[in-house]
Amino acid sequence: MNKIFSMSRKDVLTFVIFSAVVLLMPIWLQPFGAAYPDLMQKFAIFGILAIGFNVLFGLTGYLSFGHAAFLGVGSYTAVWTFKLFSMNPIPALILAVIMAGLFALAIGYVSLRRSGIYFSILTLAFAQMSYNLAYSVLTPITNGETGLQLELQDPRVIDSAFGSTSDGSLPVSNLFGLVDMNGIPGFYFCAVFLIIGFFITQRIFASPFGMMLRAIKSNQTRMNYTGFNTRPYTLTAFVISGMFAGLAGGLMAVTDPLAGAERMQWTASGEIVLMTILGGVGTLIGPVVGAWLIKYFENIFSSFNESVLHNLFAFLPDGVEKFVVEITSMFVGEGWHLTLGLIFMLVVTFLPGGMMEGFRRIGSLFNRDGGDKAKPNEKTPAPAPAE
Amino acid sequence: MTTENDNIVLHVADVHKTFGGLHALSDIDLQIEEGKTHAIIGPNGAGKSTLLNVVVGRLAPTRGAVVFDGQVLTGKQPHEINQVGVARVFQTPEIFPDLTVLQNVMIPALAKRDGSFTLNFMSSLADETEIRDEAIHMLEDVGMKASMDMLAGSLSRGDKRRMELAMCLMQHPRLLLLDEPTAGMSRHDTNTTIDLLKKIKERGMTKVIIEHDMHVVFSLADKISVLAGGRIIAEGTPEEVRNNPKVQEAYLGGAH
Numbered sequence: 001m002n003k004i005f006s007m008s009r010k011d012v013l014t015f016v017i018f019s020a021v022v023l024l025m026p027i028w029l030q031p032f033g034a035a036y037p038d039l040m041q042k043f044a045i046f047g048i049l050a051i052g053f054n055v056l057f058g059l060t061g062y063l064s065f066g067h068a069a070f071l072g073v074g075s076y077t078a079v080w081t082f083k084l085f086s087m088n089p090i091p092a093l094i095l096a097v098i099m100a101g102l103f104a105l106a107i108g109y110v111s112l113r114r115s116g117i118y119f120s121i122l123t124l125a126f127a128q129m130s131y132n133l134a135y136s137v138l139t140p141i142t143n144g145e146t147g148l149q150l151e152l153q154d155p156r157v158i159d160s161a162f163g164s165t166s167d168g169s170l171p172v173s174n175l176f177g178l179v180d181m182n183g184i185p186g187f188y189f190c191a192v193f194l195i196i197g198f199f200i201t202q203r204i205f206a207s208p209f210g211m212m213l214r215a216i217k218s219n220q221t222r223m224n225y226t227g228f229n230t231r232p233y234t235l236t237a238f239v240i241s242g243m244f245a246g247l248a249g250g251l252m253a254v255t256d257p258l259a260g261a262e263r264m265q266w267t268a269s270g271e272i273v274l275m276t277i278l279g280g281v282g283t284l285i286g287p288v289v290g291a292w293l294i295k296y297f298e299n300i301f302s303s304f305n306e307s308v309l310h311n312l313f314a315f316l317p318d319g320v321e322k323f324v325v326e327i328t329s330m331f332v333g334e335g336w337h338l339t340l341g342l343i344f345m346l347v348v349t350f351l352p353g354g355m356m357e358g359f360r361r362i363g364s365l366f367n368r369d370g371g372d373k374a375k376p377n378e379k380t381p382a383p384a385p386a387e
Numbered sequence: 388m389t390t391e392n393d394n395i396v397l398h399v400a401d402v403h404k405t406f407g408g409l410h411a412l413s414d415i416d417l418q419i420e421e422g423k424t425h426a427i428i429g430p431n432g433a434g435k436s437t438l439l440n441v442v443v444g445r446l447a448p449t450r451g452a453v454v455f456d457g458q459v460l461t462g463k464q465p466h467e468i469n470q471v472g473v474a475r476v477f478q479t480p481e482i483f484p485d486l487t488v489l490q491n492v493m494i495p496a497l498a499k500r501d502g503s504f505t506l507n508f509m510s511s512l513a514d515e516t517e518i519r520d521e522a523i524h525m526l527e528d529v530g531m532k533a534s535m536d537m538l539a540g541s542l543s544r545g546d547k548r549r550m551e552l553a554m555c556l557m558q559h560p561r562l563l564l565l566d567e568p569t570a571g572m573s574r575h576d577t578n579t580t581i582d583l584l585k586k587i588k589e590r591g592m593t594k595v596i597i598e599h600d601m602h603v604v605f606s607l608a609d610k611i612s613v614l615a616g617g618r619i620i621a622e623g624t625p626e627e628v629r630n631n632p633k634v635q636e637a638y639l640g641g642a643h
Contacts, residue, residue, distance in 0.1 A: 228501070229466045
């Protein structure tokens with residue numbers, strides 16, 4: 001038992017700090033105006049999605065453009081579990097992860113026959129097929145464009161066996177009837193899974209299995225001529241990351257019990273890629289940072305409007321103020337994508353290693369006088385510089 | 388195809404390879420004896436690398452078969468061929484440039500256990516002390532211990548080749564295929580590599596070497612096959628080959 005959890009001191013420290021940051025979100029996010037439960041739930045959920053995606057893209061280098069499909073599968077499975085069995089989130093999440101894993105196994109089995117751009121295109125094609133199935137063909141299962149929702153007459157066999165009665169309003173997902181899965185408890189529920197997920201990826205990064213995945217990314221030919229059958233390795237990485245996506249999708253349904261096809265669209269898949277690259281491909285924490293940043297911009301920047309800007313720039317002379325507001329208003333509200341695009345361009349151009357590379361550079365600036373101190377940092381899991 | 392000699396570890400039996408209309412290899416019949424160093428020489432375009440690619444499964448022969456220790460290798464996947472005990476050093480070093488030198492050398496040692504797949508993500512790499520020590524020892528042998536924490540991609544070309552050789556040796560293969568192991572090396576590095584290869588020979592490892600450098604060939608080889616135009620035109624001990632007029636004409640250009 002002891003051996004299973006042997007972690008280097010640095011890993012333990014990273015884990016503790018990460019957990020503290022996540023659990024203390026309601027406090028430190030306050031000054032950023034982001035400490036409301038809905039957004040923090042998203043932070044946790046998309047964090048899970050991004051670290052799972054990073055296991056595939058960051059370690060093996062296989063760029064999947066179809067991970068939103070697994071997110072959608074997770075959501076639909078969770079909502080169906082609510083409808084048929086119980087409002088308890090645990091069975092819903094277990095089934096969501098299993099279903100997403102099975103989907104990933106099937107899609108990965110076919111897609112991983114190719115590498116590079118062809119792999120990406122194959123995953124994209126599969127995801128778009130899944131989207132179309134959910135949107136129209138499988139309407140009896142997915143409820144088409146309306147989206148799958150809870151209904152009063154849902155059987156919920158397990159819940160009714162335990163004698164829970166409907167009071168005429170739609171039920172909320174709850175943990176054994178004790179805690180409702182919305183608001184702050186909902187956030188903490190998701191946060192626990194983010195921390196567990198982070199722990200698992202940390203283990204993968206430090207394991208022989210993780211080194212094999214990195215070696216595959218580095219030189220698959222050498223891997224083959226060294227006696228490694230690489231296919232099971234890449235497929236396992238694909239399934240693991242699909243299961244993370246399924247978990248994220250399940251948690252979305254737990255905090256808000258409905259599932260729509262738009263969750264599977266290719267833009268959603270693209271967003272996952274953006275998060276990972278923005279934060280830092282192949283780093284442990286980077287993808288989470290990327291996910292938080294994007295969700296923050298999406299929710300905070302998009303809520304800015306002209307009157308907010310007028311207040312912000314009120315100190316400027318009238319004419320100048322009007323001009324400044326006009327220019328900046330293009331980048332907020334509906335235009336937040338423009339800001340995101342700019343940031344993305346800047347990061348990819350000047351910090352190919354993502355935000356994490358930026359942090360590292362800042363860190364080494366401060367460490368310069370203590371020369372030797374900077375060295376152990378550089379030894380951390382090699383940040384693939386070529387991405 | 389039967390082998391009359393029990394000592395034959397690799398038998399390239401009547402292999403023929405065509406690319407379109409080009410006969411890259413014709414009627415190649417090679418028998419490599421256990422524990423010996425067999426050099427394959429020949430002018431550019433003679434088909435040496437094609438022959439090696441056929442042996443490791445990168446290319447499928449148009450006709451014929453490759454038999455290693457009683458098992459037919461033809462049609463097997465590269466990783467399966469490695470698992471039966473055939474390792475290869477490439478002409479341009481095939482290494483893991485994004486990993487450290489130590490990791491590069493550790494990975495081949497894990498192939499026996501994890502090659503066909505092990506999902507051991509709950510164990511830690513730091514616990515593989517045995518393999519780590521073995522890898523460090525190997526790096527000491529090839530004189531690269533000092534650079535074990537460097538990224539392999541930042542090594543010089545000669546060091547990359549030496550590391551690739553160390554990677555192959557970590558697997559204790561029964562047959563080691565070397566495609567110009569000293570190309571691009573300084574004379575000093577070449578001599579170190581020759582010494583290293585001689586040391587391996589003492590351990591009884593069978594080697595097939597493709598080489599341009601006659602200095603390397605004549606210091607290592609027990610037997611030489613001369614390839615020209617996709618055919619074996621001569622075979623024998625270094626002395627026999629050196630004095631073979633056909634070889635001098637085709638390859639050494641009589642200028643030896």
